Amino acid sequence: MLKRSLLVVGLVAVASVSLAGEPKYLLLDSRVVDRAENARLVLGQVEKDTHNPLFGEDKPWEVRFDNLYANVCYDGQYGVFKCWYSPFLRDAATSKTSEEERKTITYGDALRRSSDREMGVCYAVSRDGLAWEKPELGIVEFDGSRRNNIVLREVHGAGIFKDLRETDPARRYKMLCMLDKMAVAFSPDGLHWSKPIKCPEIDAAGDTHNNALWDGGLGKYVGITRLWADGQRIVGRTESEDFLHWTKAREVLRGQNPQAQVYAMPVFRYANVYLGLAMILNTQTDLVDCELAWSADTVHWERVCPGTSLIPRGPKGSCDWGCIYAAAYPIVREGRLLLYYSGSDGPHTNWRKGFLCLARLRADGFAAMEPTRPEQTGRVTTKPIRCPGKQLSLTADAAGGEVRVSLLDDEGKPAMQSRPITADGTDATVRWEDDSDLSSWVGKPIRLRFELTRAKLYAFGFSNAD
Numbered sequence: 001m002l003k004r005s006l007l008v009v010g011l012v013a014v015a016s017v018s019l020a021g022e023p024k025y026l027l028l029d030s031r032v033v034d035r036a037e038n039a040r041l042v043l044g045q046v047e048k049d050t051h052n053p054l055f056g057e058d059k060p061w062e063v064r065f066d067n068l069y070a071n072v073c074y075d076g077q078y079g080v081f082k083c084w085y086s087p088f089l090r091d092a093a094t095s096k097t098s099e100e101e102r103k104t105i106t107y108g109d110a111l112r113r114s115s116d117r118e119m120g121v122c123y124a125v126s127r128d129g130l131a132w133e134k135p136e137l138g139i140v141e142f143d144g145s146r147r148n149n150i151v152l153r154e155v156h157g158a159g160i161f162k163d164l165r166e167t168d169p170a171r172r173y174k175m176l177c178m179l180d181k182m183a184v185a186f187s188p189d190g191l192h193w194s195k196p197i198k199c200p201e202i203d204a205a206g207d208t209h210n211n212a213l214w215d216g217g218l219g220k221y222v223g224i225t226r227l228w229a230d231g232q233r234i235v236g237r238t239e240s241e242d243f244l245h246w247t248k249a250r251e252v253l254r255g256q257n258p259q260a261q262v263y264a265m266p267v268f269r270y271a272n273v274y275l276g277l278a279m280i281l282n283t284q285t286d287l288v289d290c291e292l293a294w295s296a297d298t299v300h301w302e303r304v305c306p307g308t309s310l311i312p313r314g315p316k317g318s319c320d321w322g323c324i325y326a327a328a329y330p331i332v333r334e335g336r337l338l339l340y341y342s343g344s345d346g347p348h349t350n351w352r353k354g355f356l357c358l359a360r361l362r363a364d365g366f367a368a369m370e371p372t373r374p375e376q377t378g379r380v381t382t383k384p385i386r387c388p389g390k391q392l393s394l395t396a397d398a399a400g401g402e403v404r405v406s407l408l409d410d411e412g413k414p415a416m417q418s419r420p421i422t423a424d425g426t427d428a429t430v431r432w433e434d435d436s437d438l439s440s441w442v443g444k445p446i447r448l449r450f451e452l453t454r455a456k457l458y459a460f461g462f463s464n465a466d
Helices: 107-113
Strands: 007-009 012-014 024-026 033-037 039-043 071-075 080-085 088-091 117-126 150-153 156-162 173-178 182-187 211-215 220-229 232-240 250-253 260-264 267-270 273-282 287-295 301-304 323-326 331-333 336-344 354-362 367-371 378-382 391-397 402-408 414-417 425-429 445-453 456-463
Touching (some): 033 039, 039 378, 071 156, 071 331, 156 211, 173 220, 211 267, 232 273, 273 323, 367 378, 367 445
Antiparallel strands (some): 007 012, 024 456, 033 378, 039 367, 071 080, 080 117, 117 150, 156 173, 173 182, 220 232, 267 273, 273 287, 287 301, 323 336, 331 336, 336 354, 367 456, 391 425, 391 456, 402 445
């Protein structure tokens, strides 16, 4: 299998190597788990920030946020958070329908009456990720003035990332978007963009939050977009060596049924897998939920706890009751995962106001194994893994309970047993009963058995640290 070097996606550096020698394994990866007894996989629990919503539709050119399609990164070079988002700059259905008239007419009806709309890309910046400024950039004219934060007009569903591996400064920032065809654009600073270059060979509808990333193992860029089939929204995938010439998009994921369609899916690399934040549109309720999927190669995808939200919608009347659209890409910051998202207070195809919001997740905390019956111990046994390091570490929530680890021999009997882990920890080093380490097992296939008592296990990893 190919060894992969450090991969940087949206300014989030993550270890990315082959399964034959991963530094970290997530328990949501079905390639890892061989058997689970009285144990089940559950999604992690996010914490929504008390400052939500962080910003809303407060500029004349932000007529309707709709799905926002935010792209957020932390730029360590300048010590700031950057956000590119896509509001409708013009939307006659909204601007020509009064609040009183909206009580008697749906947004869909208003849109059919006046369908004049234009989406664009706007830019916001923040020092702390909470208080955001929409600077007057002076770049793009709107209604006779350049005093706005618009960076590009007439593009739909723009996915933007800073490509730290790019050697051409003029192409440091990259955009995958849709005009009347799929297209790409480049920028040296994320503000001044080239004219979009159409890529008709992708042959995709692209009417969603398009996004892209560099796959170091494949040695190509991968683009995620939308296709339509049988009247359903489905996830399409395309790839390119140079971000200019792409393959025809192929289907890689669709909803469980026509009433639960995958509306958008930002994709990113984390540990030894690719994760997708799948926005599921319920066509019966007209509400949108954010769920989780994973893949080993961005081609074959599996849903994680389908039907359960990773970022739950809020109560009715809240800023995120109706729809949630996760931003691309999550940010690892100070030991926490920052999941920015667009929240809407109404259904997908009706009147609603949109906002930028933030949820947090513990490191590695996308999903965990826990006991199915809390009063009993759960056991999780891995498939054979070639041991890459002498120290084993765990990411677990074990306060009030414990996690024990056994290294199994060829007959499935414990060859080494750990001392109990009884605290919450990220990459916590496992201490063995005989005070040894895994030095004699490095390079050899091993199987691990985890015993969970009132505890959750998210991930395990290896290192050669003393």
